[in-house]
């Protein structure tokens with residue numbers, strides 16, 4: 001980890017960097033790791049998250065649900081994955097045409113997708129910038145899941161990503177970034193994101209416990225899954241822990257794909273092509 005205390009330190013030349021958001025060492029030019037991960041790995045962030053986590057454990061202890069929280073902890077750690085949901089043609093373009101899956105802005109620049117409507121384009125640009133500044137253009141969004149269900153409001157195909165492909169470049173945010181901005185009144189006057197609501201990949205369990213501890217009252221595994229990710233097709237009511245992944249994702253990073261049974265001829269051809277490119281990784285649901 002290149003962050004020591006609250007300072008970014010080059011792991012090659014061991015020099016301290018002037019800013020936490022540098023991606024290359026200002027002395028030797030070496031890469032400093034994913035900036036989103038570095039930013040949430042400062043002492044300030046880690047301490048704030050730890051305090052929220054400790055408060056959750058204390059609450060569980062005082063309310064007689066310690067064992068239940070321990071069971072959630074174990075179930076989460078064993079089953080958690082990052083998941084991306086896409087519409088079938090977008091998934092097909094990713095894996096069959098051998099394009100990497102990229103942030104919205106990069107996809108528009110590459111000509112791989114049309115610009116969104118003015119309002120959606122403004123919203124996407126603001127969100128990327130509020131959380132990440134310039135490198136927001138290189139952040140790919142996913143969600144945490146404890147089963148094979150993802151955010152169906154973004155597409156019917158669910159793609160589980162291999163942990164090894166993202167664990168050094170993924171950070172998590174307690175909720176959807178748009179609702180987080182609203183909930184914490186972030187704007188151009190107030191851009192500081194409160195500490196303790198984001199984590200690196202290693203600490204995502206602490207973030208999940210800090211968010212969900214008051215809901216976890218019994219050992220129902222289906223509820224555990226629902227608490228971590230709820231989506232019934234309406235983006236307004238989606239509830240999830242957001243994953244921010246630095247840089248594009250190639251199809252080699254895919255662990256498993258879940259696709260609803262295709263109906264039309266075109267969709268069947270798409271699914272067949274995806275199956276051929278991702279042998280043994282496609283499940284028809």
Ligand SMILES: [Zn+2]
Pocket residue numbers: 010011012013014015025026027028029030
């Ligand atoms: Zn250096």
